[in-house]
Amino acid sequence: MRDLLIVSTFIKLLLIPAYRSTDFEVHRNWLAITHSLPIDQWYIEKTSEWTLDYPPFFAWFEKFLSMFAALVDPEMLKIDNLGYASTETIIFQRMTVIVSELVLFWALSRYAKYFGNKYVNWVLVGSLFLHPGLIIVDHIHFQYNGLLYGILILSIVEAKRDNLLVSGILFAVLLNFKHIYLYMAPAYFVYLLQAYCFVQTNNGRHFSFQRLVVLGGSVATVFAISFGPFIHQLPAVFGRLFPFTRGLCHAYWAPNFWALYSGADRVLIIVAKRFGWSLNEAAISSMTRGYVGDTQFAVLPTIEAIHTMIITVVVQLIVLQKLWRKPTFDNFLSSLTLCAFASYLFGWHVHEKAIMIVLIPYGLMAANSKANLRVLIILSAAGIVSLYPLLFQPTETPIKITLTLLWFCAVIPALAYHVQTPLKNLLSAIEVNYLYGLIFLQFYTGFVHDMMFGSGQLPFLPLMITSLYCSVGILYGWGYFMLNYLLA
Incomplete structure (x- = not known):
């Protein structure tokens, strides 16, 4: 120590x-x-x-x-x-x-x-x-x-x-x-x-x-x-x-459910323009701000703070009913993490840094089973990469990538040895391909984007792509974790 x-x-x-x-x-x-x-x-x-x-x-x-x-x-x-x-x-x-x-x-x-x-x-x-x-x-x-x-x-x-x-x-x-x-x-x-x-x-x-x-x-x-x-x-x-005057999404979308919802609205704008549908023009620029004020959507229904609260509470109640019936310590730790997870995925004005409120307590459970370790890998990879845009200067790129690679190379093999599972058998082909996708994501956001569009052009695009791709892995990890907890 x-x-x-x-x-x-x-x-x-x-x-x-x-x-x-x-x-x-x-x-x-x-x-x-x-x-x-x-x-x-x-x-x-x-x-x-x-x-x-x-x-x-x-x-x-x-x-x-x-x-x-x-x-x-x-x-x-x-x-x-x-x-x-x-x-x-x-x-x-x-x-x-x-x-x-x-x-x-x-x-x-x-x-x-x-x-x-x-x-x-x-x-x-x-x-x-x-x-x-x-x-x-x-x-x-x-x-x-x-x-x-x-x-x-x-x-x-x-x-x-x-x-x-x-x-x-x-x-x-x-x-x-x-x-x-x-x-x-x-x-x-x-x-x-x-x-x-x-x-x-x-x-x-x-x-x-x-x-x-x-x-x-x-x-x-x-x-x-x-x-x-x-x-x-x-x-x-x-x-x-409790500054509820802030919008649904932070300026940089946290990779949660609302990032996918916001991304879907961006896609539907293109579809709406193609077919001549009416649009909320004020909403088209609002999602690139997101720091304060009400977040608006051009096509999808507007989400209010009360909606996020209801969804979060419902998801937490699903978790808590098992803890009420079986109040063991293991169920407590899982419920604790899942309650935090629900707020991260469905809460109001969530910051990207809040993913750590999930990753830290989940790390305590990583060695409990092969399933837990499997989720840890996906969640950690997506969660850590989702933090990369916080360090947007090129001089920090080698630092954040090196820290991540060293951590995975030191931690994951040791935990895989403990759960008695070879690394090659730990993840499915889809999960492995998702991790490869994170490498391509960093390559695009770190190098290709500026080469294609020029430095400082379309600055929100790399952030949006990062949020959307990482949100897929984080939601997948949540679903897998939630299912294992409820069925155990």
Whole structure:
């Protein structure tokens, strides 16, 4: 484990000068807000367009980091210093990601201690701590997901150890760091209700009202600690956390069901023009924006937020009914992942980076069976490649491809050995051809497109092709996973 930490830290230090997205400025601005202003202004300050829109625990995390930032370069803590990126600021913020990710390392170490086969644990721990998607999103693009996944895995480990109250409290803490994990909450609710609030006695299983009060009180206390200081500005806080004015699809379509839906609408535009059908002209350009405002469709019916919510809830209920009937830990972990998966596939304004909320917990199940490993390969390949457009500069192309190839070459053969399946027998011919297609996809988007159309021409086309092709693999992986779970 120590060698893994040394190697991973060395790799991440080498990436400090790499490309940084606007998320780097987002978090610098949050450092400035939490350091310079009283807490009653944190969620109303709007000098920068990158306003604070994470829950209070993450705001306090930024406040904590700002104490050290003041010693490194006080200029980064000035609210009106928009876009500030001195060398000291860059190194400091990069290092905070590396150091905060030690929470993930600790969580994975505990996972290795309490979960099964030692050899497999080493492989899975390494595969998650050095996951290409996590490196791309956190250590190049710039976010703090390693810290958050560390808290999630700590909660999962405590659930495995049957410390269900601690597991629930940790998950409540996680929700108050980043609210995207609300998508996993239904699985936690069902599992903790069944496995913790029902007690086995000599006369059978009985509901314990006392345990419900303890669990509910513990979770409520976490939320009270988090939101209590902001009690007089809760509308402003919740307005930042849930910006429903944004459209169905993000500017770069996340490769989910709505990407295929949007792609179908693009195709139908061509058909409609050929046959003289009436079109919603305002919608023809709307799908290339997608950041804010209502997403419109030229031919297909318009999708509202309530529609995505209904579909997501229905899919989650299909998953949760089995967890309710059989509240085992394995079913809990599968349900947890599938609930997150449902929100990714059918949710409102999903970001492409959200695929990691599926890939990380699914990675814990990869060695359970040949079927799980098969799904992992397809999901990981499509999911990681779907993140490539985040690193659009040519200088990052060798990095993201090398990270991906090294990860697959190190992880997949080791896991295939564990499930006692030769690599050549692991995937079907169709699945292998799909993986080859990802290679051609990268070749086209990275080289051929600019050669055919010129640099900067039709910039949305490579993004659209990437989203559509990756969404096929991700939906296939979801269907396979869902079917195996329901029929097991």
